[in-house]
Amino acid sequence: MKHKWNNRLPMFVMIGPAFLWMAIFVLAPLCYVVGISFLSKDSSGGVMFPLTLASYFSLWNESFLTIFSRSLLLSLQTTIICLAVGYPFAYVIANAPKKHRGLLLLLIMLPFWINSVIRIYGWNTLLRQEGVINSVLMSIGIISSPLEMLYTDGAVLLGMVYELLPFTILPLYASIEKLDRSLLEAASDLGATKPHIFTRVIFPLTMPGIFAGSIQTFIPSLGLFYISEMMGGGSTMYIGNLIKNQFLSARNWPLGAALSLLLILITLVLMKLYTKVGSLEDMA
Amino acid sequence: MKKNISFLLAGVLLVTTLLSGCGGSSSGEGDKVLNIYNWTEYIPQEVYDQFEEETGIRVVESTFSSNEEMLAKLEAGGTDQYDLVVASNYVIDVMKEKNMIQTIDKDKIENITNISPSSMGMDYDPDNEYSIPFMATLTVIAINQEKCDELGVTINSFNDLLNPALENNIVVVDDSRELAAVALKATGQDPNSTDEATIEGALDWLNQLKTNIKAYDSDSPKTLLASNEVAVGLVYNMDAGQAIKENDQIKVVYTTEACEKSIDNFVITANSKNKEYAEEFINFVHRADVYKMILDEFPGVCLNDAAKELMDSSYLDNEGSNVDTAELDRANLIADVGEAATYYDDIFTKMKT
Numbered sequence: 184m185k186h187k188w189n190n191r192l193p194m195f196v197m198i199g200p201a202f203l204w205m206a207i208f209v210l211a212p213l214c215y216v217v218g219i220s221f222l223s224k225d226s227s228g229g230v231m232f233p234l235t236l237a238s239y240f241s242l243w244n245e246s247f248l249t250i251f252s253r254s255l256l257l258s259l260q261t262t263i264i265c266l267a268v269g270y271p272f273a274y275v276i277a278n279a280p281k282k283h284r285g286l287l288l289l290l291i292m293l294p295f296w297i298n299s300v301i302r303i304y305g306w307n308t309l310l311r312q313e314g315v316i317n318s319v320l321m322s323i324g325i326i327s328s329p330l331e332m333l334y335t336d337g338a339v340l341l342g343m344v345y346e347l348l349p350f351t352i353l354p355l356y357a358s359i360e361k362l363d364r365s366l367l368e369a370a371s372d373l374g375a376t377k378p379h380i381f382t383r384v385i386f387p388l389t390m391p392g393i394f395a396g397s398i399q400t401f402i403p404s405l406g407l408f409y410i411s412e413m414m415g416g417g418s419t420m421y422i423g424n425l426i427k428n429q430f431l432s433a434r435n436w437p438l439g440a441a442l443s444l445l446l447i448l449i450t451l452v453l454m455k456l457y458t459k460v461g462s463l464e465d466m467a
Numbered sequence: 468m469k470k471n472i473s474f475l476l477a478g479v480l481l482v483t484t485l486l487s488g489c490g491g492s493s494s495g496e497g498d499k500v501l502n503i504y505n506w507t508e509y510i511p512q513e514v515y516d517q518f519e520e521e522t523g524i525r526v527v528e529s530t531f532s533s534n535e536e537m538l539a540k541l542e543a544g545g546t547d548q549y550d551l552v553v554a555s556n557y558v559i560d561v562m563k564e565k566n567m568i569q570t571i572d573k574d575k576i577e578n579i580t581n582i583s584p585s586s587m588g589m590d591y592d593p594d595n596e597y598s599i600p601f602m603a604t605l606t607v608i609a610i611n612q613e614k615c616d617e618l619g620v621t622i623n624s625f626n627d628l629l630n631p632a633l634e635n636n637i638v639v640v641d642d643s644r645e646l647a648a649v650a651l652k653a654t655g656q657d658p659n660s661t662d663e664a665t666i667e668g669a670l671d672w673l674n675q676l677k678t679n680i681k682a683y684d685s686d687s688p689k690t691l692l693a694s695n696e697v698a699v700g701l702v703y704n705m706d707a708g709q710a711i712k713e714n715d716q717i718k719v720v721y722t723t724e725a726c727e728k729s730i731d732n733f734v735i736t737a738n739s740k741n742k743e744y745a746e747e748f749i750n751f752v753h754r755a756d757v758y759k760m761i762l763d764e765f766p767g768v769c770l771n772d773a774a775k776e777l778m779d780s781s782y783l784d785n786e787g788s789n790v791d792t793a794e795l796d797r798a799n800l801i802a803d804v805g806e807a808a809t810y811y812d813d814i815f816t817k818m819k820t
Contacts, residue, residue: 311694
């Protein structure tokens with residue numbers, strides 16, 4: 184008996200801290216959210232008994248449906264653009280001389296050293312009517328009146344792509360880098376043209392990276408509420424704003440919790456779909 | 468076996484350090500500390516420094532950006548972590564009901580006589596037993612005179628905000644209550660209504676306003692106003708004041724309908740261990756020279772008559788900071804709507820869908 188315990192001890196010591204961390208900071212808050220979603224709202228904010236399913240029933244609501252579908256659409260657009268931009272980007276980095284690769288990757292990570300709200304604010308300075316871009320374009324005479332760039336849906340999309348592009352590039356890079364060069368040579372020897380090599384060899388082999396990249400872009404994009412507030416002028420509501428409002432202005436915590444759980448559910452379904460086509464290990 | 472125990476101890480040690488990290492910093496013995504929970508950018512650091520210099524009480528400030536956030540935190544974390552809280556008038560009732568705050572010994576606050584009588588003894592606390600007013604906020608309409616002239620727009624009533632000429636030319640505060648209040652007043656309803664049908668009726672008006680709104684911005688609407696990007700703003704007076712400072716075309720206009728106002732108050736938490744310090748601080752803030760120091764940095768609506776006499780023209784002539792007193796008295800005090808907060812959020816959500 185003692186022997187068995189001894190064998191397991193290293194496991195407990197190694198996994199214990201991580202497990203505790205997850206239990207305290209992920210599992211416990213999640214249980215709290217689940218708990219709140221079944222309580223009744225207190226008119227002064229906060230929650231009270233009795234237990235009820237009311238929040239879940241009120242999820243079935245026309246405007247929520249619109250908001251969810253709009254958010255999903257925005258996330259989809261973000262993901263597609265990130266892939267279209269990120270794939271060539273990752274390809275170039277993966278094929279760069281080995282000594283430069285580290286530096287190039289570092290450059291991608293570099294913006295993370297600055298708080299993302301500040302970076303988004305930087306975009307505001309660039310895009311606003313009296314901002315840098317409009318002033319430059321007007322001073323060199325390309326446009327005569329300032330372009331309406333900030334506070335549009337396009338600005339929100341730009342902000343999302345900007346914020347999430349690194350999350351697309353990194354898994355793509357990992358999977359492109361792993362590509363066995365001899366396969367490309369073999370394809371070439373067998374007479375495949377360059378477009379052929381790409382569509383028949385490179386693309387299928389990097390599929391795991393594409394899936395991992397899209398999941399890692401799509402899922403966080405559902406929750407980014409401050410981008411639409413800062414770059415879209417807060418005029419369109421997305422899932423993130425909706426949830427935030429339930430807690431901070433509508434005083435309806437149970438509904439906010441139920442909405443969060445619905446979002447988590449959507450995420451889980453997506454992950455499940457993903458495991459059908461890719462492997463979770465490619466996410467790293 | 469010994470080895471096991473040492474491993475176990477190491478584990479326990481790890482967990483306790485992890486957990487104790489959450490407990491917050493404890494102050495040294497005999498150190499006099501006053502914990503304040505305040506809005507962001509409301510009291511400058513110099514005021515705290517001077518208070519410490521004069522009394523030896525160190526002030527530790529935590530900040531929030533909405534009353535709901537403050538309530539949520541007090542409810543979740545208990546009220547013993549803060550001594551003094553700055554709370555808007557409409558949450559005072561809730562705080563009283565939930566026994567979050569205690570009575571204030573007014574005798575300790577000699578400078579209470581400096582406070583403008585018009586902000587004392589309001590409905591939410593008729594004898595000021597629990598709350599001492601600090602500053603007020605008025606939601607005003609600020610216009611860019613030049614842009615409005617260009618567009619041929621004049622604002623005499625809230626309905627003028629619906630003028631099609633203002634398309635995509637208004638910045639408004641991102642707040643369901645404030646916007647609904649404008650809509651309700653424009654349609655002749657009670658801006659503090661708790662009736663579901665009445666509140667829903669405001670949606671129609673808000674949807675008409677929507678096409679004219681360029682941005683919903685409560686954080687820095689003065690940027691859009693000052694940089695000539697919008698012709699009209701429905702903003703807090705302090706933002707209007709800052710925009711006026713930067714752009715002389717910005718003016719505050721009052722309409723036939725009254726504005727909305729809120730009064731921020733000092734309240735002392737029920738479990739405060741340093742009640743005397745808190746009272747000393749309230750008294751300190753309402754000393755004319757200290758209050759002036761605050762207004763110089765954050766030019767809100769002055770509720771301290773003695774301090775107002777010390778202010779110079781840059782404050783007094785700014786119609787965004789030194790708002791019209793008649794309008795301030797006429798303004799509707801934003802009230803707690805309890806359950807109905809959900810209806811307000813509903814129309815806000817629909818408006819943005």
